[in-house]
Amino acid sequence: MTGNDRCDAGFVGFPNAGKSALFNALTGRTDSLKMPRFATMAGTDLVLADIGGLHWRGKGKTVWGEEWLEIIADAKTLIFVIPIARGNQDAHQGIAQYKHLATVCLRQPGFEGKKRIVALNIFRKKESLADYKDVERHFKALISRNLSVAAVITVCANNCEGIEKLIELLVKHT
Ligand SMILES: Nc1nc2c(ncn2[C@@H]2O[C@H](COP(=O)(O)OP(=O)(O)OP(=O)(O)O)[C@@H](O)[C@H]2O)c(=O)[nH]1
Numbered sequence: 001m002t003g004n005d006r007c008d009a010g011f012v013g014f015p016n017a018g019k020s021a022l023f024n025a026l027t028g029r030t031d032s033l034k035m036p037r038f039a040t041m042a043g044t045d046l047v048l049a050d051i052g053g054l055h056w057r058g059k060g061k062t063v064w065g066e067e068w069l070e071i072i073a074d075a076k077t078l079i080f081v082i083p084i085a086r087g088n089q090d091a092h093q094g095i096a097q098y099k100h101l102a103t104v105c106l107r108q109p110g111f112e113g114k115k116r117i118v119a120l121n122i123f124r125k126k127e128s129l130a131d132y133k134d135v136e137r138h139f140k141a142l143i144s145r146n147l148s149v150a151a152v153i154t155v156c157a158n159n160c161e162g163i164e165k166l167i168e169l170l171v172k173h174t
């Protein structure tokens with residue numbers, strides 16, 4: 001895994017969070033076989049990087065997969081992709097997930113100063129984004145003391161809801 005390409009923003013998340021789906025939605029790409037992937041975000045000259053998911057290992061449940069993060073070492077912004085369902089319980093689980101991911105990121109040299117955007121990815125069936133406002137609010141309240149989070153946004157990667165707004169946020173913070 002070598003990161004010869006540079007990037008402006010990179011995705012961080014556990015497997016199946018929707019990182020690649022979101023990367024595709026933002027860049028117009030459709031392939032997702034080879035990692036890492038680099039592509040320009042629609043309507044901008046910002047380069048995004050899609051990497052593999054971090055994952056759990058061992059009895060002590062240590063988060064593993066840090067070598068992926070080397071690929072996005074030069075990114076200015078990290079996009080944390082957290083899958084969510086409805087309900088406060090899910091906001092708590094999402095926060096726990098975010099904290100694990102953030103802890104691993106902060107172990108990497110130079111990652112402390114990177115901006116962070118949290119994308120709550122809903123695996124939408126019948127609900128609309130509005131149905132997730134409570135989770136988003138709750139998530140924001142739980143995270144409110146963490147000043148390194150520039151923004152929290154709810155998106156649906158597979159039908160592109162919230163994607164325009166995420167693009168605006170990325171342009172603003174990258
Ligand atoms: N319904 C629905 N499915 C989604 C959404 N986002 C991702 N998926 C599906 O969930 C699966 C995993 O999504 P990926 O984007 O590949 O997840 P990933 O975070 O890139 O996972 P790794 O590359 O393994 O780390 C795929 O089958 C996607 O089609 C979403 O918003 N809604």
Ligand SMILES: [Mg+2]
Nearest residue numbers: 019020051052
């Ligand atoms: Mg992927």
